Amino acid sequence: MADEPIIRGINAHKTYNSGPMTVHALRGVNLEIPRGEMVAIMGPSGCGKTTLLNCFSGLDDLTSGDVQIEGVSLSGMDDDAKSRYRSRRMGFVFQSYNLLPVLTAAENVELPLLVAKAPAKDARRKALV
Structure with a gap:
């Protein structure tokens, strides 16, 4: 579908356990990025930018919620499929060049x-x- 967003986040949550503490890195993120759109993710250190990119690219799994890339749920892909998808269809520009x-x-x-x-x-x- 032409109007289908390239990336859709649906109630995305990511938590990490650090000893007795639970860190809520993403809390119910809903996001749609239209095809052809350029997006900058900005915010202070520790606000969840890297977690968002990792989860929305399939490098890390969400605790709950879903991410869809071109209408396909990342939760339905195994690690190899996610890796193939990233290598063929996705790119990141980081602040440090890497x-x-x-x-x-x-x-x-x-x-x-x-x-x-x-x-x-x-x-x-x-x-x-």
Whole structure:
């Protein structure tokens, strides 16, 4: 469906237990991101930005609620399927670059394309665009 959001969070909760304490990192997050939209996640340290990204990308599981990517629930995907999806369809830009220092900028861009089994010539061309 053309109006279907690319990402939808539905009553997303994430809690962590730290000894006797329970930390509520996400409390009932409802979020829809339309296709083609650029989104910046901002806030003070410790407010749940990294947890939100980890859960909404399938790197971590929600305690309750759901995340749907292109209408498909992440809870219905195993870890391999989530990993394949991330490598083919998802990207993050972090405040710190997280680049491999022994590679050039172009090689850092090219590397995930090669891991996704793109032909080397295509990966190089895309990295240089």
